[in-house]
Amino acid sequence: MSILTVEHISKNFGALQAVDDISFEINQGDIVGFLGKNGAGKTTLMRMITSFLATSSGKIFIDGDDITKHSLTIRQKIGYLPETPPLYTNMTVLQYLKFAAEIKGVSSKKQAIQIAKVLEECHLEHVKFKSISTLSKGYKQRVGIAQAIIHEPKLLILDEPTSGLDPMQIQQVLALINNQREQRTVLMSTHTLPEIEKIAQRILMIKSGQLVIDESLDTLLTRRIITESTGSSEIQSSQSKPLTLEQVFIDYHQDQSQTQKVSSN
Amino acid sequence: MNKVLALTKKELHSYFSSPIAYIILIFSLSLFNILFFMIIDQNREVSLRDIFQVMEFMFIFIIPLLTMKLFAEEKANGTMEFLLTSPLTPTMIVLGKYLSMLIFYSLLIGLTGVYYFIVEYFGNPDPYSILSGYVGIWLEGAFFIAIGLLTSSWTRNQVIAAMTSYLILFLLYFSITFTKYFTGFAENFLIQFSTRTHLENFAIGMITANDVIYYLSGILLCLVLTRLSIDHRLWQ
Numbered sequence: 001m002s003i004l005t006v007e008h009i010s011k012n013f014g015a016l017q018a019v020d021d022i023s024f025e026i027n028q029g030d031i032v033g034f035l036g037k038n039g040a041g042k043t044t045l046m047r048m049i050t051s052f053l054a055t056s057s058g059k060i061f062i063d064g065d066d067i068t069k070h071s072l073t074i075r076q077k078i079g080y081l082p083e084t085p086p087l088y089t090n091m092t093v094l095q096y097l098k099f100a101a102e103i104k105g106v107s108s109k110k111q112a113i114q115i116a117k118v119l120e121e122c123h124l125e126h127v128k129f130k131s132i133s134t135l136s137k138g139y140k141q142r143v144g145i146a147q148a149i150i151h152e153p154k155l156l157i158l159d160e161p162t163s164g165l166d167p168m169q170i171q172q173v174l175a176l177i178n179n180q181r182e183q184r185t186v187l188m189s190t191h192t193l194p195e196i197e198k199i200a201q202r203i204l205m206i207k208s209g210q211l212v213i214d215e216s217l218d219t220l221l222t223r224r225i226i227t228e229s230t231g232s233s234e235i236q237s238s239q240s241k242p243l244t245l246e247q248v249f250i251d252y253h254q255d256q257s258q259t260q261k262v263s264s265n
Numbered sequence: 266m267n268k269v270l271a272l273t274k275k276e277l278h279s280y281f282s283s284p285i286a287y288i289i290l291i292f293s294l295s296l297f298n299i300l301f302f303m304i305i306d307q308n309r310e311v312s313l314r315d316i317f318q319v320m321e322f323m324f325i326f327i328i329p330l331l332t333m334k335l336f337a338e339e340k341a342n343g344t345m346e347f348l349l350t351s352p353l354t355p356t357m358i359v360l361g362k363y364l365s366m367l368i369f370y371s372l373l374i375g376l377t378g379v380y381y382f383i384v385e386y387f388g389n390p391d392p393y394s395i396l397s398g399y400v401g402i403w404l405e406g407a408f409f410i411a412i413g414l415l416t417s418s419w420t421r422n423q424v425i426a427a428m429t430s431y432l433i434l435f436l437l438y439f440s441i442t443f444t445k446y447f448t449g450f451a452e453n454f455l456i457q458f459s460t461r462t463h464l465e466n467f468a469i470g471m472i473t474a475n476d477v478i479y480y481l482s483g484i485l486l487c488l489v490l491t492r493l494s495i496d497h498r499l500w501q
Contacts, residue, residue: 050350075352086347088275090282102271103351147347 002061003028003155003185004049009058011044011209018044020209021058026202028154031181033200033217034189035245037253041209042189043083046159049187050080063154076105079153079184083160085144089133093124093143096132097150104151118146122176138169145176149184156180158188162195174199193245197221203245205252212252220248268353272361273368276335280369285330293327294376301380311388313380317398317468320377321460324406325438329430331369332413333423335362336495340421355495359414359488366410374403394470401467404480405460409434411487418494 004026011019019041026032036042047053049060051067051074060067062074088096097118101111119125122142127135132143141161148156161177162170170192178199180186190196196203203220205213213220221243280286297320304315339345348358378399384390409430416429441459444452456462463476 047346052346052350072352072354075350078350080347080350082343082346084343086342086344088279088342088344090279091275095278099271099275100351103268103348103353105268105352108267151352 001028002026003063004187005059005061006045006049007059007061009045009048009060010056011041011048011053012056017209019048019206022206022209022211023058024204024211024214026155026185026187028185029181030202031177031186031200032188032202032204033196033245034187034204034206035191035193035196035213035249036189036206040206042206043159045206046080046157046187046189050078050157051075076151077154079148079151079156081141081144081148081156081158081161083163085140086147087132087140087143090131092129092131093119093135093146094128096143097128097146100147101150106151114150114152118150121149121179122146123172136169138165138172141165141169141173142176145173149180152183154184156184156186156188158186160189160191162190162192170195193249197245205249207252213248217245221245269357269361269364272348272353272358273365276362276365277368280331280365286369289327289331290373290376293323293373296323297377301377301383305384305387311384311390313384313390313395313398314468316380317402317464318461320402321405321464322438324402324409325431325434328370328406328409329413329416329427329434332366332410332417332430333427334417335366335414336417336491337421337423337426341423349495355492358495359491363410363414363488366414367407370406370410371403374399374406391470394468397470397472398468400472401464401476404467404477405464408460408480408483408487411484411491415487415491415494418491 002025006022006024009019009022010017022045034042034046044053048055049062049067051071054068063077065074067074088099091099094115097115098111101114106114119128122145124139124142124146127139132140135143145158145161148158156177158177162173165173174192174195177186177188181199188196188200197217200217202216203213204211297316300319300323301316304319308315336345339348349355381390381392381395384395412433413426413430416433417423417426419429420426437458437460439459440455441461444455447455457479463479466473466476
């Protein structure tokens with residue numbers, strides 16, 4: 001069943017077309033890697049899905065509801081971590097999570113249970129009384145994820161959750177995201193390609209505001225991109241050495257002429 | 266309502282976990298106390314009328330310092346995105362923040378309540394005119410806070426937010442001084458536009474519908490404009 005449906009979404013900022021007629025669906029329980037160069041339109045698209053930004057055209061449905069008509073209900077179903085974790089650094093981890101639970105409508109009876117649950121899930125128990133300002137970047141990222149899941153959303157949207165982290169912290173954050181697989185659908189943008197290969201089932205790639213890849217990870221990595229002088233095409237090939245996501249990403253971005261818009265189907 | 270109160274608590278926590286709340290409280294009360302004793306000593310009157318007018322003038326400078334961070338800081342830190350993507354309406358966000366400032370301001374005003382007991386010790390003051398003066402200064406502060414909230418929603422820079430508030434508050438306060446250059450409707454408009462006209466009535470114990478409506482409509486207008494300002498940014 002589809003948890004997120006994006007239908008012909010476009011977004012213009014004046015003359016700039018940030019997102020250009022993108023359509024896709026995400027099914028419940030998937031972990032979807034959302035790739036693209038900086039400035040490709042990933043954050044803009046994620047902000048439209050979270051209803052932070054309005055679309056210029058097109059429709060977005062979450063769990064069957066149109067986000068323009070049921071904005072509040074839909075925000076209850078979404079957990080969102082922007083690129084910079086939205087933290088109040090003068091609060092302790094516990095105070096911040098309590099505040100997040102309150103504004104996200106977690107009932108007062110369930111608040112203590114939910115806070116304890118996310119503290120455990122995100123391995124934050126031993127820092128719960130610490131001021132957020134004193135935490136390392138890795139811990140701050142985990143607090144950001146904890147606030148995003150505290151109200152048990154169906155869809156978790158993470159904008160570059162591993163950005164600026166060291167390799168150990170990346171492993172910890174990705175393990176945490178991987179653990180969400182059974183409870184919720186995850187759409188995450190990232191530049192950590194070797195790592196996303198380990199946890200994602202599906203890849204969306206955006207280039208200059210257009211969706212150029214929408215495939216399962218397995219299918220994508222058994223394809224080979226052949227560029228011809230007249231344009232580009234994709235053919236199935238059996239290879240002794242499978243492609244890596246990094247290779248696919250580089251191939252797609254090396255030559256502007258390779259852009260192929262994925263059909264809305 | 267629970268979400269509004271959660272935001273209010275968060276704002277108050279933010280003020281009281283930094284030195285700013287204590288500095289503003291101590292600075293304001295010290296200044297009011299000095300001026301109170303100077304005025305009482307000079308006038309030899311058992312009335313707080315003049316102190317209310319001094320407080321009004323001081324609040325033009327103090328309140329923008331309180332309100333400048335309300336939205337500007339959230340925008341600068343990226344937490345505005347967190348609030349706007351949470352299941353909160355812009356109205357809840359505006360009310361939560363406004364309520365927190367009203368509570369802080371009421372505390373500040375409440376602490377000056379001791380002045381009544383001091384003047385009562387020396388004479389026989391009219392409690393109703395003092396009460397009406399407090400109602401007036403509270404309404405005026407509530408109006409100033411709403412203006413500060415609005416200007417803070419326009420920018421991510423706290424200094425710009427404070428400066429814009431000062432500009433609006435100076436216009437409101439000093440507009441009455443320009444009446445000598447105008448006649449008829451313009452003169453009457455400037456008199457009605459100025460906060461000084463309206464507080465004067467409260468300070469002498471007169472609560473009129475005209476003055477109450479002036480403050481309440483000003484507050485409502487600023488809150489509605491703040492909400493629209495957030496909405497506009499949300500859907501731009």
